[in-house]
Amino acid sequence: MKKNPIIPFLLIMGFGIGLIFFLSIQGVNNKEEMAATEENAEGGGEAASAGEFDPEALAQGKCIGCHGNSYEGQGAFPSLVGTPLSEDEIKDILANGKGAMPGGLVPTENIDAMAAWVKSLE
The missing domain is CATH 1.10.760.10 (Cytochrome c-like domain)
Structure with missing residues (x-):
């Protein structure tokens, strides 16, 4: 009785694809917040325009x-x-x-x- 070794790999692949899909949706919902965070981290945004x-x-x-x-x-x-x-x-x-x-x-x-x-x- 040999079990098919491909089944676990297919399950892991399906889980990975689902995880990527749900994480990308989370990123789409927070794109404005992430853009504002990146501007502040790079020294851009209002701090740079204020001459500081x-x-x-x-x-x-x-x-x-x-x-x-x-x-x-x-x-x-x-x-x-x-x-x-x-x-x-x-x-x-x-x-x-x-x-x-x-x-x-x-x-x-x-x-x-x-x-x-x-x-x-x-």
Whole structure:
């Protein structure tokens, strides 16, 4: 008396598909709430429009992964501390990217403040 080994796999697959379906419905019902949460987590929304941009907070969220906790560089990523680049060159890199660094990590309206902050790192 051999049992069919496919039955448990079909049951698990059916359960998984049902779970995905119900979770997607939950996401559709809460999309406005999730969008508002994402804006606040990324530093967007009203806080950014109110002129309260904090370059260091943005750097802690987006720069330390590549440039290191103290911004002194690691591996192929250069140090931000004491950079020989001019403020205009930093603005260009922040806007357009260069090498492994993608452009657009800093909102356009905050590029000037971010470039000034990077230049102030000593």
